[in-house]
Amino acid sequence: MSNLALEPAAPSFRSRAGTLPRRTLLRLANSRALMLFVLVAALIAAMSAFYPNNFPTRYNIAAVLLNAAQNAILVTGMMLLMIAGGFDLSIGSILALAGVWAGVAVGWWGWPAEAGLLIGIAVGGLAGLVNGLIVTRLGINALIATLATLTIYRGLTYLTAGTGVTPIGDAFKAYGQSVFLGVQTPFWVMLAVVTVGAWLLANTRFFRQYYFIGGNARAAKLSGIRVERLTLIGFVIMGLLAGLAGVLGASRLNSAVVSAGINVELSVITATVLGGASLKGGEGTVVGGVLGVLFIALVQNAMIINGIGIFWQNIIVGLVLLLGVSLDRFKHTHRG
Amino acid sequence: MTARILAQGIAKQFPGVQALDAVSLAVEPGEIHALLGENGAGKSTLGKIIAGVYSADAGQVFIDGAAVGAIDEVEAGRLGIGIVHQEGSLVGQLSIAENVFAGRQPTGRFGRIDRRAMRERTRALLADLGVTLDPDLKVAQLPPAQAQVVEIAKALSRDLRALILDEPTAALTLNETERLFEVCRTLAARGVAIIYVSHRLAEIFALCHGVTVLKDGRVTGVRRVAETSQDELIRLMVGREVHFARTTGARSFGEIRLEARGIAAAPFVRDASFAVRAGEIVCLAGLVGAGRSETCEAIFGARRLAAGEVLVRGRRVRFGGPWDAMAAGLGMAPEDRKDAGLFLSMDVAANVCATVLDKVSSSGRISSTKADALAGRFIRELRIATPSARHLVGHLSGGNQQKVLLAKWLAMEPDVLIVDEPTRGVDVGARSEIYRILRDLASRGLALLVVSSDLPEVLTLADRIVVMADGCTVGELDGATADEEQVLRLATRHTRVDALPVAA
Numbered sequence: 001m002s003n004l005a006l007e008p009a010a011p012s013f014r015s016r017a018g019t020l021p022r023r024t025l026l027r028l029a030n031s032r033a034l035m036l037f038v039l040v041a042a043l044i045a046a047m048s049a050f051y052p053n054n055f056p057t058r059y060n061i062a063a064v065l066l067n068a069a070q071n072a073i074l075v076t077g078m079m080l081l082m083i084a085g086g087f088d089l090s091i092g093s094i095l096a097l098a099g100v101w102a103g104v105a106v107g108w109w110g111w112p113a114e115a116g117l118l119i120g121i122a123v124g125g126l127a128g129l130v131n132g133l134i135v136t137r138l139g140i141n142a143l144i145a146t147l148a149t150l151t152i153y154r155g156l157t158y159l160t161a162g163t164g165v166t167p168i169g170d171a172f173k174a175y176g177q178s179v180f181l182g183v184q185t186p187f188w189v190m191l192a193v194v195t196v197g198a199w200l201l202a203n204t205r206f207f208r209q210y211y212f213i214g215g216n217a218r219a220a221k222l223s224g225i226r227v228e229r230l231t232l233i234g235f236v237i238m239g240l241l242a243g244l245a246g247v248l249g250a251s252r253l254n255s256a257v258v259s260a261g262i263n264v265e266l267s268v269i270t271a272t273v274l275g276g277a278s279l280k281g282g283e284g285t286v287v288g289g290v291l292g293v294l295f296i297a298l299v300q301n302a303m304i305i306n307g308i309g310i311f312w313q314n315i316i317v318g319l320v321l322l323l324g325v326s327l328d329r330f331k332h333t334h335r336g
Numbered sequence: 337m338t339a340r341i342l343a344q345g346i347a348k349q350f351p352g353v354q355a356l357d358a359v360s361l362a363v364e365p366g367e368i369h370a371l372l373g374e375n376g377a378g379k380s381t382l383g384k385i386i387a388g389v390y391s392a393d394a395g396q397v398f399i400d401g402a403a404v405g406a407i408d409e410v411e412a413g414r415l416g417i418g419i420v421h422q423e424g425s426l427v428g429q430l431s432i433a434e435n436v437f438a439g440r441q442p443t444g445r446f447g448r449i450d451r452r453a454m455r456e457r458t459r460a461l462l463a464d465l466g467v468t469l470d471p472d473l474k475v476a477q478l479p480p481a482q483a484q485v486v487e488i489a490k491a492l493s494r495d496l497r498a499l500i501l502d503e504p505t506a507a508l509t510l511n512e513t514e515r516l517f518e519v520c521r522t523l524a525a526r527g528v529a530i531i532y533v534s535h536r537l538a539e540i541f542a543l544c545h546g547v548t549v550l551k552d553g554r555v556t557g558v559r560r561v562a563e564t565s566q567d568e569l570i571r572l573m574v575g576r577e578v579h580f581a582r583t584t585g586a587r588s589f590g591e592i593r594l595e596a597r598g599i600a601a602a603p604f605v606r607d608a609s610f611a612v613r614a615g616e617i618v619c620l621a622g623l624v625g626a627g628r629s630e631t632c633e634a635i636f637g638a639r640r641l642a643a644g645e646v647l648v649r650g651r652r653v654r655f656g657g658p659w660d661a662m663a664a665g666l667g668m669a670p671e672d673r674k675d676a677g678l679f680l681s682m683d684v685a686a687n688v689c690a691t692v693l694d695k696v697s698s699s700g701r702i703s704s705t706k707a708d709a710l711a712g713r714f715i716r717e718l719r720i721a722t723p724s725a726r727h728l729v730g731h732l733s734g735g736n737q738q739k740v741l742l743a744k745w746l747a748m749e750p751d752v753l754i755v756d757e758p759t760r761g762v763d764v765g766a767r768s769e770i771y772r773i774l775r776d777l778a779s780r781g782l783a784l785l786v787v788s789s790d791l792p793e794v795l796t797l798a799d800r801i802v803v804m805a806d807g808c809t810v811g812e813l814d815g816a817t818a819d820e821e822q823v824l825r826l827a828t829r830h831t832r833v834d835a836l837p838v839a840a
Contacts, residue, residue: 219675221657222638222676224658282681283681
């Protein structure tokens, strides 16, 4: 990880005054990614020790990774938007819309599978472009704009194919169901997206500009950074990634489901914030966001293995989020 | 007579900083007492302790001889201590009346707010201060000076015995400042003890009776204003004599780098024309609200140009945004460094590199080595006092933040640099350094356009002074021979100049 503008400055003289445990806690709180990594590792170790027959099996691990794939792809785009001080609530609907268009193209019109994948991703990109135009050209704030398109895109999904498309086709399903090294394709696609995304965001001049926008949009504009254009591009990237997640999901199930991705925006934003983003913008890393997804997936998996009901799972995930963010408060009040 | 406000042996520590150390202060009823010092000297902290916003680590505050313990807003109100904060404490979306009676609205039966009583009492309070304002107006619609008066009315809505004003004129024009002074004198005549926190010397001489000077959290002197001089106060503030020598006209100027011809940008800029040559410092002088900052923004492409043309090196340009202006060799350090200039939550290196991300990258990839090297160069050249290039800019003092802002723009090596209010909120020591930096840049051939509301600063820096009023350029003066009165006469055009306090 490069450290320009990304890591908080070397602990200031204030934090040095603390006692040893507090200093350790501060260092952990200062790097959310590191904290999450420790938590994920601890959770894996504990689960492996207590449930050697259920947890560390190839089947279970593959299932956890596959389930995390969709959200990790989405979190990459969401992290970019949140670093710039925005976010997108419509991703669940974009995901369903993209899946349905891919399904319609391949299942109904008989297009080749690859064309279906591309059209799905393109639909996602287009939906993202519309979001971006509403935010940057009409000047409507991202919360309201994407809240509106959340329902609009979902409506379009029902209009396109009211009952969904099942099955889509064997050539199409191969893209989501083929197995490599014991895990299905969506995981490997996710790994590629996340790796490239993390590298770009940490290292390139182009993406580094998003940190400046989130840090102070007005100063960024006066520094010659094209805030509006970059914001628009951020929404398009988010849309493309949601489209990608949508077609992968449809391909994995061999079915375009109109209700796919409902509420996914909330769990993705949860993971993004847990991974170090703030609503004010200017901070966060893709690695942090992905670890956030992984952590939530592991917590849910652990609770399933423990036989804890779905209602409790929701409560626990909420508490984990609050805990993560209160560490932030601790960090800020003790750094001044 | 016992002192109305008496503070004895006040000490206050913030993490890593001894903000106040054994500070004592006494203010009589009816006295306007200045609290003077550089930024970070502890003036605001002392004011806040007296008003009960902070609690002191040691020492005691007495109001009319009675010891005051740790108090809060409500308790301070009951004791008759009011404070008008530097940052302001008003809610823009609410009406004047609601702000004045925030949390203490007069109520009728069942706790219903008695709006009529609230309006009437607000109107009376404002009239007391010599202002006629509709109490139902939203505060967000008011100009800064009137908002300031509402702040005072809010403090006055209690039975006031002591009032603390923390840098009240920072956002005010000269006329508004004079108005505020009248209000202060009226209050003092009624026996209110006023503590006036400021670092503007001229205001202290125009308004105050006594002055306590702070430096690094300690009292360095207590004087009667009538028995002291500006030089003595500056010496007490900085511990040394400071003289800002005027620019000598020895430099030679090159070709015209930037020219504005009749530019207009609604609603603040109507007709501005001037030129800046290589190696020249041109100051845009005028009252607050004359449209100077807006003129700069219009030139820099940050504000839409409605009419007129901008020429860079004799060629007509049309900028779609600041990025185009930067490509043409222009830089602009804006007025409000916190809001528009800097990324406070980022470190020094990131701020310095914000304008030149391509310069610190190779084939699109940011190199932190290059970024650190560039930041390090400017930290040395501009003598930025920071522990490292990785220190957060928000933790630096005002003067050092201003230097980071300059570094950010010098990093792009502009041909023309616009600097809007180069020393606002900057202490005297850093101020003279910034002057040195700007002069040095000009002597190296940079064309500098400096906006400043501070007349001595304009006279110190300018090779040529362009005066603006009501959105128009109204005259030019030679920097070497102009005096404050000439500038003011142009800036105020038909307004009366005699009673104006002169900002120092």
